[in-house]
Amino acid sequence: MQLLSPKKLRKLQNNPQAFFKDAIDKRIYPIANQLKAIKPKKKQGYNQYFIISAVYNVEKYLNDYFESILKQRLDFKNNIHIICVDDGSTDKSAEIIKKYQSKYPNNITYLHKENGGQASARNLGLKWLKEHLGNDTAPHTNSTMQSILKAESKPNTKPIWVTFTDPDDFLDRDYFYEVDEFLEEHPKDNISMVGCNVVFYFESKKAYSDTHPLNRKFQEKQTIKTSRVLGNFIQLAVMSAFFRFDLLKTSSLTYEENLKPNFEDALFVNKFLLENIDSKSAFLKDAILYYRKRADGTSTLDNIKEAEVKQISKMGYLLLFLQEAKDTFKIIPPFIQNTVLYDLIWQIKATLNNPSKFNFHTREEREEFFLLWDKIFTLIDTQIILSFNLAGCWFYDKIGILNCFKSEYPPFQITYIDDFNPKTNQVLLRYFTPDDKDIESIRVDGQEVYADTLKIAQNDFLDRVFCYEKRLWVHIPPNASELEVFIRGQRARITFNGKQHQSLEIRHIYNKLEDSKKQLQKDLWLFMDRDTEADDNAEHLYRYIAANHPQQNIVFALRQESKDWERLQREGFNLVPFDAGKFKEALKACDKVISSHIDSYLVENLGRNTLDGKDFVFLQHGFIIHDLSEWLNTKKIRLFITSAKGEWESITRDQTHYKFSSNEVRLTGLSRHDALLKKWEEYCVNGMQKPRPKQILVMPTWRKYIVGETKQVGNIRAYNPQFLKSKYFKAWHELFTNPKLEELCKKYNVKILLSPHQNIMPYIQDFKVPSFVVFRGSEDSLQKVFMESDLMITDYTSAASEMAYLKKPVVYYQFDEEEFFEKQWRKGYFDYRKDGFGPVVTSEEELLEQLEILLQNDCKVGEPYKSNIENTFEFRDGKCCERIYQAILELDKPYERKWTLDDVLRLAKNALNHQCYKEAKERFQYILEHLEDSESITLSEDLICDYLCSARLNGDSQEALEFIATQEYENKMKFSNKLHFEIIKNYIELSDSQEVIKRLDKLKISKEDTLEFAYLKLRIYAYFGDKNQLKSIYDELRNTYNVDKRDLDLDLFVFQNELIRTLNAKTPAGGG
16 A cells, blocks of 8 residues: 555655655644544533624634634533624625524524624624623523523623634634633633634634744743733734633723724733723633635735725824823823824834835825824834734844834844855945944954945835845955954944844854855856746856856756656757756755746745855846836845846846846846747748738736645645636636637637646636637747747737847736736736837726737837837847856856046035944045045045044044055145135144144134134134133234124123033044
């Protein structure tokens, strides 16, 4: 008997770690529950428990829900009562509830109401419970309820607890038992709420995952905290919490019915905690609720991102909640601030760099939105934000929140070592800041080093700047030992390999790379397109290198079952089967990974460190038109190939969302375009004379939110039955079956070739297309298809660029424009209507109209689309492969300095403007010492003046004056009064009165400035306390310039007071 299927056996062989993890995730909790079933039941509990469940169209899940409660180790009949509130279900939910109620009439109550939402259903259940348990004269036929009512009026009877389990979730067998045992052990601890552990159950994978963001509360088996000092022990959900009914019964607390879809839970829980602030809350690790993540993505938590921000922020519930807490307690308890911050973090993350997240109808609506956010954050302390570590909130988020909503600069800074290039000995440093002109100073063994490349990425919260990310590639000199970073003159912490350092020993960077470098074959390059198919940029570049540079050791990875395997094998490609042993060996050993795709099944095939020590060359699948920064910024790319000037600029330019700079991104053209251009020229000569029907290529892209999940390592996906209900399927299916389309095809002798995206292939059989629509055969190369097609209909695919490269027209059918740019990709620099290669239509009727216009015009491209096509691509010369090959070779070249003295001058001026005087002084001095290295910078008065000013303000006047004297600048150029005055200021700083007076006397002053100069001397002599000189100039002002004695005395009095204030306020200079 075979214990494992071929698929699972293959997974065990290829990735044993993933195999066993998957097996554990799927089975550990079910096995544990089976073992718990052997344990004896607890017949009589210490407490009585009521479950209030809001039910709406959950027929699919109710059996699991009921069975998990019926099988509780704490006996159901004696201890648990369920109140199911049917919120107007239209499925068989009521029928299922009543079936269970008929079996357990003493334990299940069914209530029905019109649909009004989960909150209203829970409120009805709570109201019913209060009425029946709060009044012992209320009629009720339920014998269990009657016994509880009688017990309520007697002393020393069982306490009652209420929870709000959702009917699509289910419970661990020990759920109630663990709660009851704990409460029995702690009868005098004044517990008002019990929070239980939540484990995700992923329905589509039948897998369990203990990864809820708030589950760090359960590191201990049991934790008890006074509610007032809960801190980051946040309880948001009522479905996994138990509440003391005697406290609820006397409270007016209800669920807020206008608050959707999720924060009504958190509001209820935390208002309850505030009402009972001096009671205690308990958190039990082994009381487990299984939260079902539905396969169709309709779980409550899955839909928060769709509606929550508008609902909650618009109505101001968070603001009111915080304000009420402040009014009651004067200082808002930290756990309340943390609760609100936790909720806001998810909204912020969903909105960052995604301007289409909200579409404000008016300016007033937008202003009101931001006003609410700003007011909320005035009530959240800076220290709370800085110490918050839940919901994946890291320092980047904290910097952004402080900047965007509180206009604050962080009290400290952290830099991150993001990458290291051992071939050039360059380290990539990054940090986040509210100021894109922030001053950083990177020091190696105490000496400042300058960045060869600087990229400033901008992160936006709608139309506000959230924060900037500064990324600096810096060369580490040979034999260097210590790295330090200063930002705004303050030492920044350095994070490397998960640890923080005040200064970093550079050997740690080298040590981390040693293991990955040992296995590398420096000359081995691994090529790959998709795992399931080739015929993309990697295949074309491989073919070029094999033909023109045969000395290069290259291999090509592909699934052996791919339609392209035999074709490439016949051609002589050095193939390795993807995800098999030889592939993994090649991936470990290769020096470069060169691919048109960058999915995790390749770049993380051997784990998170797959690319350590390697160069990843991203050839791209097409040319980028959307904002893919959120996805690509997570990738480690050494060389990033682009084909259009606008595309290159959109990625490398500062203040874009991309992290990549000109250090990584090259404008070379796509490798497959060389072959496309060559084949097209041959086709035009040999094939155009042959009569053939016109061909319309229909090539829609995919939607990640309607297809199934990947089934294994690679690009093979599961089938999602919800696909057939999607707008995508309906729109394309209706087009293909439209009689008008068939009529056009007959009228103009046209055939339609449908080429679905790879991720849509599982649904091909669902498209019941007419005979005039044919699917692209697996044997047809895409380049052949593009050449033989006369026009393309697509929605958003960048493959339209292939038609444009051949100067053929495109029609963009964007029936779901708003949804696509919210859920699939974010809008980028490319505007389909302004920059596209053909018209954009949003309805089927418009599409057919444009189609007929093009067919009438023999599929010729008109303006402005003709100009767009001409101006988009940088190269049409057949040399793209050669440019890419040379760019790859350049990756192995030793370090060449890219920064110039002009860069240092810019940095010096910026530092001076930002009052970072140490950095400014050192940079100006470096420039003065290396003027011979620059053709554009010469010795100037301004340069010396800025240097002296920086040195004086940093307290380095002595050093600066000695440097100026050593360089003999006074002999090389004539000093103006401006420069003399700056020198005098430095001597004043040193309290060298003789040198000050000597230099003052040497100054040549124009007649119109003599009075002002005399006043200056008066103040300087007063500052130094030189009575003789002071009396002399005092008399001169009175007798020569006729200045009134009272005016002179007043001037000296004011000067004296200003001097005292200045000396008292003087602070140490900034600087690293």
